[in-house]
Amino acid sequence: MPRIVVDVMPKPEILDPQGKAIVGALPRLGFTAFSGVRQGKRFELTVEGPVTDQILEQAREAAATMLSNPVIEDVVNVEVLDETAAAAAEDVAAPTEAE
């Protein structure tokens, strides 16, 4: 079944305490290359049939009114998930897990 992905990120000017905690912890595990982390949210909205323009518009509206709070967050992405690409990505991921 097709899925619509909505990505929400904290606004750049809003301090992201969770991201700050993560960036503080990374060097302790030896990951020293990263100077900043922002933690956002990804929503996957499943659709029973094909994704029409109307349904995509509904997803955008849900993203703006409920999934995000415009005071502290930006909706950075609303798109239909490419199932073929997703399946390919899972295939690639599988052998890595087996190693």
Add this chain to the structure above:
Amino acid sequence: MSETPLIGDLGETPSAPLSGARIGVVTFPGTLDDRDAARAVKLAGGTPVALWHADSELGDVDAVVLPGGFSYGDYLRAGAIARFAPLMAKIVDAANSDAKLPVLGICNGFQILTEAHLLPGSMVKNDHLKFICRDQTLRVENNRTAWTNQFEEGQEITVVLKNQDGQYVADEKTLDELEGEGRVAFRYVGWNPNGSRRGIAGITNAAGNVVGLMPHPEHAVEPGFAPLGADGHYSTDGLGFFASVLSQLVEAK
């Protein structure tokens, strides 16, 4: 929508003539402090009325308290799902109507009021990332609201603070507006416990009928179960909130 029975018989309250005023206390799935809020209403001399989030009618109440807790587990964002409860639509309408229903949002209730756009700004995780629970001194910055008229302006009160998402944020323009219009109702004294912008602990809407704050006045209403006040005595400062709304309701009648 029955009156909330309380644990222990409180008997006659000192301000019995006020007991005609009916204060609704809303329970959402995950609300924790509804019973404490109801008890505070009763102790101040009002009649607490239990309201359920899924009710479609507000019923015959003179004011509403949105108590603290973790409505819907705070999933999505604190207060974000509760905002869409059927009863919230009625509360928003009544608060914005000419009747200007008094509404007090405490902690999670404050978060719900911002998500419902009855108050500006939003709450994010405490800057130190820890859940915090302490006795907190606040300064009353505005005593002209439905919920603060029994305080003196500049008065320092002590109530309980306990939260995880208590950092108040808004853009600079909104903060300037709040300051300029005297809509900062409470500020933290001594220490900013969660990184809130400009030390803001609570705000009001322009009409003064809607007030939200992070700390919990309903936990500072009985000497045996109260934080230590600045004067070294157990604080019942929280009663002032409920006495304020009762006083205003009596005057209006």
